[in-house]
Amino acid sequence: MSSPTIQGLAAAPGIAVGPLWIHRPEGVVIERGPARDPAEEWRRVRRSIERSRAQLVELGGLALARVGPVEAAIFEAHQMFLDDEEFINAIRTGIDGKSLTAEAAIEDAVTVYADMLLALDDEYFRARAADLRDVGLRLIRNASGGEAVTHTLSQPSIIVADDLSPSDTIQFDRQFVLGLCTARGGPTSHVAILSRGMGVPAIVSARFDPDALAEGTLAVLDGEAGTLTLEPDQEEINAAQQRRGQWLSARALAQSVAHEPAVTTDGVRAEIVANIGNQRDALSAIDNGAEGVGLFRTEFLFMDRDDLPTEEEQVASYAEIARLMAGRPLVARMLDIGGDKPVPYLGIEHEDNPFLGWRAIRMLDGREDIYLTQFRALLRACAPTPDFRPDLRIMLPMVSTMLEIERGRALFDRARQQLRDEGLPQAEHVQFGIMVEVPSAALLAHHFARHVDFFSIGTNDLTQYTLAVDRGNARVVSLASPFSPAVLRLIAMTIDAAHAHGKWCGLCGELGGDVMATPLLLGMGLDEFSMSPSAIPAVKARVRALSQADCRAIAAHALSLATNREVTDYLGGL
Ligand code: PEP
Numbered sequence: 052m053s054s055p056t057i058q059g060l061a062a063a064p065g066i067a068v069g070p071l072w073i074h075r076p077e078g079v080v081i082e083r084g085p086a087r088d089p090a091e092e093w094r095r096v097r098r099s100i101e102r103s104r105a106q107l108v109e110l111g112g113l114a115l116a117r118v119g120p121v122e123a124a125i126f127e128a129h130q131m132f133l134d135d136e137e138f139i140n141a142i143r144t145g146i147d148g149k150s151l152t153a154e155a156a157i158e159d160a161v162t163v164y165a166d167m168l169l170a171l172d173d174e175y176f177r178a179r180a181a182d183l184r185d186v187g188l189r190l191i192r193n194a195s196g197g198e199a200v201t202h203t204l205s206q207p208s209i210i211v212a213d214d215l216s217p218s219d220t221i222q223f224d225r226q227f228v229l230g231l232c233t234a235r236g237g238p239t240s241h242v243a244i245l246s247r248g249m250g251v252p253a254i255v256s257a258r259f260d261p262d263a264l265a266e267g268t269l270a271v272l273d274g275e276a277g278t279l280t281l282e283p284d285q286e287e288i289n290a291a292q293q294r295r296g297q298w299l300s301a302r303a304l305a306q307s308v309a310h311e312p313a314v315t316t317d318g319v320r321a322e323i324v325a326n327i328g329n330q331r332d333a334l335s336a337i338d339n340g341a342e343g344v345g346l347f348r349t350e351f352l353f354m355d356r357d358d359l360p361t362e363e364e365q366v367a368s369y370a371e372i373a374r375l376m377a378g379r380p381l382v383a384r385m386l387d388i389g390g391d392k393p394v395p396y397l398g399i400e401h402e403d404n405p406f407l408g409w410r411a412i413r414m415l416d417g418r419e420d421i422y423l424t425q426f427r428a429l430l431r432a433c434a435p436t437p438d439f440r441p442d443l444r445i446m447l448p449m450v451s452t453m454l455e456i457e458r459g460r461a462l463f464d465r466a467r468q469q470l471r472d473e474g475l476p477q478a479e480h481v482q483f484g485i486m487v488e489v490p491s492a493a494l495l496a497h498h499f500a501r502h503v504d505f506f507s508i509g510t511n512d513l514t515q516y517t518l519a520v521d522r523g524n525a526r527v528v529s530l531a532s533p534f535s536p537a538v539l540r541l542i543a544m545t546i547d548a549a550h551a552h553g554k555w556c557g558l559c560g561e562l563g564g565d566v567m568a569t570p571l572l573l574g575m576g577l578d579e580f581s582m583s584p585s586a587i588p589a590v591k592a593r594v595r596a597l598s599q600a601d602c603r604a605i606a607a608h609a610l611s612l613a614t615n616r617e618v619t620d621y622l623g624g625l
């Protein structure tokens with residue numbers, strides 16, 4: 052009889068074998084009031100905020116030392132909640148207006164704001180509700196004088212929990228964490244991001260009741276299949292141990308040569324670059340062996356604030372990234388917001404179908420000024436100096452028509468001319484490209500290729516628009532496979548169109564960092580693979596084990612298949 056298995060979603064690759072350790076967060080009992088002295092309640096809130104801030108600084112340091120800069124940024128984001136005036140005012144209103152205790156006022160404000168985040172269309176922001184709850188719990192504990200929870204894991208274990216906050220996750224002693232399994236969360240929740248950064252296999256959204264599991268039960272966690280097998284027999288244990296050994300040695304090997312180029316066995320070099328959103332990601336990219344940046348998501352500078360960043364602010368921020376890249380290619384994507392991304396100060400009106408609405412390059416209609424300022428800032432930030440020659444490339448997001456390329460290019464030329472007229476130094480030899488993430492752009496790529504220097508394929512959006520699946524809607528998201536032959540054909544068409552016009556083609560959707568797709572994309576002739584920094588060592592290792600000649604045959608076969616299941620079965624079996 053086979054052992055009982057719990058099924059979840061794969062969140063971080065790898066295999067773990069060990070006893071279960073069940074995480075049971077301590078509940079806090081909250082007195083609601085009425086409070087006798089509102090002034091004293093407010094003082095308790097203030098003290099709690101300061102104490103929480105100090106703890107978060109410490110946790111950020113811990114994350115930096117134990118995992119890396121990207122993960123440390125999670126705790127910086129937590130501190131931002133403590134500086135959010137609206138959120139803090141909502142706590143104050145609870146105390147002054149409803150005579151609540153400090154703890155109850157915090158609890159209510161967290162509930163209101165977490166619900167607001169959960170109601171948004173964007174999966175990223177929905178996942179931030181868990182962060183806000185984590186901060187809220189910390190504030191409540193500190194207000195009531197409780198000590199911070201410390202996790203006492205005393206032997207290597209697979210941690211099982213209903214949910215794990217980033218603070219919980221980072222505080223576990225890394226040497227004792229074999230794997231993580233949570234009942235909640237999705238592949239983009241922070242427990243998933245942290246476990247990938249820590250190199251710990253993890254599964255999320257697993258169907259089980261933590262209260263029904265016994266502490267110490269032996270289990271096998273498979274971070275690729277998304278399974279947790281309870282009480283495995285000796286044969287299953289041996290097989291899992293063997294796979295774990297293979298996984299660990301492959302990872303160590305990949306890491307040790309992450310800074311070497313990725314060249315196939317028949318001598319074709321693939322350019323392996325990173326997707327970044329800020330300076331910390333840029334550092335992580337370099338640490339992981341990135342040869343440049345294939346997607347700089349500039350929108351992060353525009354979010355979580357009350358007004359547009361000024362040109363000077365943008366120049367400072369972009370120059371910092373360019374300096375870190377030290378002459379390596381830096382592909383900056385123009386602002387990709389609007390529609391589903393909450394940037395309240397832009398006054399974006401409600402739209403019934405925000406993914407089909409006024410977003411990204413479509414903002415040229417009405418807010419050309421924003422793009423003009425951004426072009427100027429990027430050009431100024433990358434002006435060469437005697438010891439600094441940035442390789443800036445700029446691309447437009449979500450292009451669907453030729454007119455958008457023409458308008459974008461005209462505005463770019465205007466920015467260049469303005470800087471010349473003003474005598475301000477600016478970048479030289481800037482490549483101008485577009486993202487191909489709307490089917491119309493892929494279908495017309497042979498026309499568009501004449502007017503750009505490069506393409507970068509955004510498979511996240513290309514998949515959503517090709518298959519008509521909202522990428523953030525949990526109900527249908529399982530239909531959104533970039534391995535769908537329909538998406539693959541559009542990818543192949545785009546690469547061929549670029550090459551027919553002597554242009555290069557990259558890919559910066561999540562597919563780029565998936566080692567299962569590496570032979571397929573190499574076989575299609577993709578020039579540049581852009582991915583999250585942590586995926587780089589493994590993709591480079593995969594490239595080195597392949598020959599482009601074989602990959603061409605693999606791609607041709609995959610393109611002839613009819614379903615994504617056939618494609619993944621075929622590629623998974625290679
Ligand atoms: C994409 O759509 O594939 C992409 C890389 O852009 P984003 O995920 O930022 O929409």
Ligand code: MG
Pocket residue numbers: 488509511512
């Ligand atoms: Mg996109």
